[in-house]
Amino acid sequence: MNNDNSVLKKILTLRDNQWMEIEDPVVMEAPVTLILNGKELVTLLCTPEKIDRLALGFLRSEGFINTIDDLSMIRVKEDGLVDLELKSDSEAIEKLYGKRTITSGCGKGTVFFNVLDSLQSSPLEGKLQVEAAAITRLSKELQSHSELFKRTGGVHSAALADQNEIIFFFEDIGRHNAVDKLVGECLLGRVTMEDKFFILSGRITSEILLKAARLKTELIVSRAAPTALSIELAEKMNITLVGFARGQRMNIYTHQWRVLKEHS
């Protein structure tokens, strides 16, 4: 393993009608299992870097914790396990069971719709505005940051930015993991997220939208496509969605007032 999250593999490659044996860099992937209050919560398949951020971000994105102070312990072990202890476990455990147990699935009572309903009932109220030129510039920067992608073609990247610069940047084989690592970094450093925005390489699906809504992130910029459902959720939750932010182009799908249009 290189210390850059890639590993060289001997492969057979076909180029210009010729078969060659070469060594090619491949992105690392490893299972990381979160143990919450002594019980197995989930196994995430991820790029094995900044595991503590991933664990913290996952707990925050999924609603188990709000700040790092909600935890009494986090310990990353060598075998891919992360031990996490909540200070007060009753509420979190309840949420845990609310999410993980097999509920009766009658009518609109599914877990997904419960989550959806609760988030839709309180749209974001922030007034963040960002210049279109900044979105264009920072989206290009995201791409140039992405060394691991250039080497391996196998990862997504996610950044937290403000109007001026990219503040944190992570890469991971999973779109969600990259965002969760950002979130974990913010928790650790007690950095506020409400006044900043996401720039993502991957597609925007409803799950990313729900994550952003929980984190009160008002603006999501992606170099890729959104889904129709993510647009509908963004509309309802007062989140601005920008897609296909590539080169000098971008599409604004919702709440376009957050993007200042004086673009040069």
Added chain:
Amino acid sequence: MNNDNSVLKKILTLRDNQWMEIEDPVVMEAPVTLILNGKELVTLLCTPEKIDRLALGFLRSEGFINTIDDLSMIRVKEDGLVDLELKSDSEAIEKLYGKRTITSGCGKGTVFFNVLDSLQSSPLEGKLQVEAAAITRLSKELQSHSELFKRTGGVHSAALADQNEIIFFFEDIGRHNAVDKLVGECLLGRVTMEDKFFILSGRITSEILLKAARLKTELIVSRAAPTALSIELAEKMNITLVGFARGQRMNIYTHQWRVLKEHS
């Protein structure tokens, strides 16, 4: 909604330094909740097409059923719920709880490693061989099939092929869903999968590998990158992994004897 799984959305787009309001096609996404024997199993976020195939394929890929005969009922309802009844539920329910419950996470006892161990203990034994020229040709065909991707940029595609042709083809916002729809189609039509192979647009992660191992699919071709873990699992499980199959190129990562090299 168009009947092609895309929907037109009014957006503001920046092109050539000009802001324009246009209508742009966006891929559909919808939650589909599987109810197994009256209990909520999982909510999948997917392209809402061929839901019955998705449900069947998910149950097969996750090890709940082996053939369609293991089910006594499948009913897709209008509200995104799919009711499924197993003929004999004891074994399946046990598996369900084995997967979903919160087990104690000591040492190597995590659910992920249990799954891994059981699959690694019986590597595939098939002798499928495919010409490199066929891989090149069919991989190009996958791309040309993908109308929804061309329109929306928001989906992955997956095909089941033999040496001669693409047999089934699906697109979905989720890499896994596209494969599960293939699997469901095979179950419904009682089509054997062991003598065929996957061609995928998306990256190959360990979860795709585990799916293929369960289905006894010996060859996976992707237009994108594999991870190091998926290569290691393919090596152990005797699965041939081909990545970056684009144009006249391809990389063979494991068990290259299944690819016949007389490439013109």
